[in-house]
Amino acid sequence: MLMMPFHLQLRTGLLLFLACKVLAAPTSRSVSPSITLDNGTFEGTTDGVSNRFLGIPFAKPPTGDLRFRLPVPNDAYTGSHSVIAFGPACPQQGSSASSAESEDCLTLNVWAPANATSSDKLPVVAWIYGGGFEFGSTNPYDGAVIVNRSVALSEPVIYVSMNYRVTAFGFLASKEVKEAGVGNIGLQDQRQALRWIQKYIKAFGGDPRKVTIWGESAGAISVALHMVANKGNNEGLFRGAFMDSGSPIPVGDITNGQQDYDALVQETGCSGAADTLECLRQVPFDTLNSAISQSPSIGSFQSLRLTWLPRADGKFITNNPQILVKQGFVSPVPFVTGDCDDEGTEFAMPSLNITTDAETRDYFKTFFVPNASESQLDRLLTLYPSNITQGSPFDTGDLNAITPQFKRIAAFLGDFVFQAPRRFFLRERAGKQNTWSFLSKRLKSTPNTGSFHGSELLNAYGGGDLTDYVVNFINHLDPNGAGPEISWPKYDAKSPSPQLLTFLDGAVPEALTPDTFREEAINLAIILNFEDPE
Template identity: 45%
Template sequence: MFVAAVYGGSPAVVLDKGTFTGLTSGSTEAFLGVPFAQPPVGNLRFRAPLPNKPYSGTFNATVFGPACIQQTSGIPNVPNISPAALKIIQGRITSDFGSPLLDDEDCLTINIYKPANATSGSKLPVWIYGGGFEIGSNSMSDGSVIVERSLELGMPVVYVAVNYRLSALGFPMGIETRRAGNGNLGLLDQRQGLRWVQKYITKFGGDPEKVMIWGVSAGAISVTAQMLMNNGDTEGLFRAAFAESGSPIPTSAVENNQGIMDTFVQAAGCGHKSGSPAVFDCLRSVPIKSIRAAMNATPGIFVFTSIILGWNPAADGVTIPAPFQKMVLHSKIADVPLISGDCDDEGTLFSLGNSNLTTSSEFEDYITKLWGTGNRTIVEPLFAAYPEDPAVGCPYATGTVNNITSQFKRMASITGDLVFQAPRRLFFKRIVRTQPVFSYINKRMKSTPVLGAFHGSDVSNFYGPGDMTDYLIRFATMLDPNGGNVNATEIPWPQYTLETKQMLMFLDGDVSLAIGTDTFREEAIEKMMEFSLTHPLP
């Protein structure tokens, strides 16, 4: 599907015996949809990715490759959901994802954006996209914005974006996955993409010894997973990491999410093989149309169960030997400089689908059933740590407004801390004494009704370009966000230590940057860390 005529006057690069023709825009060149692994179709479905075969012939690299098969994240069918929440969900689906992405099972492609005059000394941010491990594509953001800004700063970079498999195809669950040894395929796709970078990136002017991996949301969780995988051995694939709203999340083992796998397998017509590795032989013979329908029969991002996702990285005994947070405490972690931060109001977006909870009793029953496996004693310490008072809820510092139901701000606070703030602090406790760490909190867009400085609200600051872009480029280039010249509107970004806990704050208004401390909700988040370590989510 990539073979085409070479266009006159277009940039070209030779890989093996193949000639790839790309696009030129200003001082940037782009090579899109380059396959980095063999298509994971047929007998390769539900298997670890295989390296691409040597290239030969001519390839049209002027259009994006298809997204990997998407799980439809439609409007939730939740009784008595808040009308305000439903309206926001409809708006987010439209604004964040627009028209459905063109997807295909043959999707393991990579996009490369480079300065037209790049040399082998250029640096390499590698971007991994987010989407709850259910949706998303490497075509969703324009890497040329980053490259153009890097040229203006005199710190040229090459920007690479890797596709990876999603939902059931990328993160199968259940005991059959452990027995087959084929879990976390999406993470393996990412690592194969990084190996491709090592082999070929010099052809695009990049330096394979100066790769930084960067991701947002599920992409940020993936970045930290890459730091944990392989007993912390990077294989020399990257030298720095940037995790934007995501840390090692409190998930458990693949078999603990057996129910979601059973639903998928049954819907795909392979229920008679459930629990056995042979189920994958059956699933490999199922038409992709049926696989897609079966994926869509499982819960999406905005449903009532919220952050208990159907498909996400989990311990499989091979790629991820143990639950993430146990690995954080007891395993080796890649010793690379890290930037990691979150938005102030991470939990609001994920608390819309359960906005039908309108009483304290309903809230506590929900947390007990879904987080405490029915044991109220397990979760009771969280109820006092996250009170019903909307003035202390999320969006924070907004008083009693934005509380679309009496439990919304409470739910948003406890959800955001469980998935974002508590995992980040736990990760920092483990690594800040051994490697450079910088942290931030994004408080911009705080005035967004109901959502505040919501999950993903900082993305536009990176692709603006803006001050976040500049810190990112300096970090990729010099392993220090303050490296080179800091302009008059910026301030030095302090390194995070357990003694000072200083972090950079991105703010609205005339004073757009300030230094704060990572001590907000300290007692509550400490309780959350204790809870998630002993009772991880499925």
């Protein structure tokens, strides 16, 4: 039996906790709520505070000839539909087909205050899940946590979450894909869900002019990419953005995925086809899914050097996101962005066989900074030393040193993929649009992983203080307001000590701290990110 990678064990445990909250949510014995969309009637469930409508299709099934194509809007709804259960997840990287997964997966979910009417014009949040662009689904994120808290704060909101295609089904990349104009399908699925919100959310009591997009990990990176897509033109689909553990990362050109595309073509028997992309559309699902599963995943040795991810396609994402940010092609909406203190610990687990300085140097060079000069590599290894007291989990001294190099690699990965892009984004945009930033240092005592990637979800979906900041931002484009006692200042990139709202363990749960940690190291990571786009 294959053992689940450690980072997936952590995330699975976290999601199971959230799932228990969904399953434990009380359902009222009152009349089931119903909504009319076009000529269709959709019957959901209620807990008395919020109504939920689960598994509503927002695009035609991306199967058959629609596989590896941009999402196609639904025809007008007709008939009666019971929408009381999440739709199946899109096919996941490395998994066998099951009833919980299906290519026919483009559904979304809506939670609304139980007393909302079509005339209310409530603000809306659209949630985009994470999972390394390889796995994930809307189940088990419980929108009732957000909506019910918003009602308690007298700041009611509507919550929407959407499935989107992941792994190669959503992020196939090659010259063939670029020429066909079908790059970044997973992002386009998200965009189609946002268009659905514009068309239909009024029926639930929402205001299509007041949509905030919110995501975590790959979902947060997706939010950032929507901000730079279409050269910053958001098509009026959202007015605010909230990012947990994800920023505009350097993804490179879509043709950089050619090697993995060619391997997929070879594995599926499409090598001799005149049109390999069309051949892939016709391959039986099990054959295709098995071939995709042979590609390296986020749990493999290369870790965060992802195989399937968004890339610059020349049309939707017109250039490397870092370059678009530099050029000012950013949707000028208010945004919040933040990270956990030990973002890299989960992702260092696949490289536990690295135990020497030389092996670490080779690992960094091979997978993350292939264009770095020898002097830059020397500097990088100096700034991320093998001294275990300096590594991640940070501030844990001699503890958590699984191998002599683990904490060093974890520190680098967390900064290179999360902290450096966040700080770069804020330096470029703070002052040009309203921005706030946070750092989560909670759960620091978690063995080996500390304040691990995704741990802030417990704060947001476990009914913590982050929930209140999110609700305030959805309503007022400012995280301050009802609930929180501490005033969260805007990020000031011109200040020598820009302020972060920091979530802490212990008697003092929040504090303002300077965003100056590991400044020299993160500055080098920013340089290497910008100069080394792939």
